[in-house]
Amino acid sequence: MILIDALYINNSGGKVLLDYLIEELEKTSKEIFYLLDERIQNENHSLKLKNKVTYLQASLFKRRKFYRENKNKFSAILCFGNLPPNIRTSAKVYTYFHQLLFLELPKEIPFISKKIYYIKTRVLNAFRKNTDYWIVQTDLVKEKLSKKYDIRENNILVMPFYPPFGMQINQNIRKEHQYIYVSNVTRHKNHLRLMDAFTKFYDQHKKGKLILTIPDHAADILNLINIKKDKGYPIENIGFIDRNALRKLYKESEYHIYPSLTESFGLGLVEAIENGCKVIGADLPYTYAVCKPSFVFNPLEVDSITEALSLSLQKNTINSESKVTNKIDTLISLLH
Known part of the structure; x- marks a missing residue:
């Protein structure tokens, strides 16, 4: 069974990508377990009967408890919210990293936000050895991630993905x-x-x-x-x-x-x-x-x-x- 851990994704561009990922995974024969943020619990994700979903509060404590109870349950894990698992598991782990604010902060960011992201970077650094590979969207992010967290570039895969808009529609007058x-x-x-x-x-x-x-x-x-x-x-x-x-x-x-x-x-x-x-x-x-x-x-x-x-x-x-x-x-x- 494969785990998709998207516990920290609930809005914006990350949510668009998560919805697309779930849609594409449900077209496959893979057996999937989804760990999702309780804030999107009321949204309709059409899952196959064999696939499972659990909604949790997006907290480090609840996430750690989940991994302790399921550390040997999955063959592969995709962490979709920048953060590797809280503990080392027996699975092959991929962490999809798509938040540049973990790498550098614009001067415009308020002081409180800077402190919050400083704490988040410390947490990420503490968990970074719990993933086998990182997946990023551009070579630019790959370079910055490797440098900041001392990660071998061979362990960082560049795989951008995004939902296409589907069938062509009549061209609007621009x-x-x-x-x-x-x-x-x-x-x-x-x-x-x-x-x-x-x-x-x-x-x-x-x-x-x-x-x-x-x-x-x-x-x-x-x-x-x-x-x-x-x-x-x-x-x-x-x-x-x-x-x-x-x-x-x-x-x-x-x-x-x-x-x-x-x-x-x-x-x-x-x-x-x-x-x-x-x-x-x-x-x-x-x-x-x-x-x-x-x-x-x-x-x-x-x-x-x-x-x-x-x-x-x-x-x-x-x-x-x-x-x-x-x-x-x-x-x-x-x-x-």
Whole structure:
């Protein structure tokens, strides 16, 4: 039996990948045991009768108890939340690492968050010998992970995967000068600078529309959006949307602007290019690890973001190109 330990995954890009992984695993004949976060217990995962699922509170104590009770039960384990098992088991263990904040913290991160991530890195370091292999999404993350935790590069596998959008749909009419930013709302996602830059851009050119996907709980940023809208700036928040609506949004938008200060992968970059969007990206290594963007900017400088937006008004700008391929089948083949 194979264990998929995704106890710390419950939202955002990690949840998108987890849902896709479960969907693909359920197409195989493998016998699977899923360990999932209780916060997603009400979601419908269509599992085969022979496969099992347990929902737990995402705590180190409960996870350790689970592994102590089941340490010799599984032939292979995929830990999908950056953290290897709390204890050494008899299984072949793979740990999927997709959180760059365990490797480096932007200066923008609040002091409390820095302390929390410092503790998390100490925990990860304590558990790192409980996994046989690490799986990452880019060579950039492989290099940083190897260096920070003194892990042999031969034990780090690069296997990006992401859910395709499925069957082609009729091409929407692409709206000129429509900019989107598909992202959650944590501090390093850099929404405030983006909105300041867009308002300066709009003051200069009276063109463009910015669409954001801010969740309902982010009251401060939602209030700022409303203030800017009341002043006549075309900034729209559509909140969380499903995959079908997201694809339609990509298809009708000209640019995906991505000012995040750090990413392990940047799923939105890959999805945007797959659906014909051009990328205006942060001039940071994570951007170049997954794509060749149409324009870049310094994400710490509002004027630089404004300048990139202004350059995008040119005619016949170059298309963006993806550098990654979906390796979900290779990943699944490891688990036996």
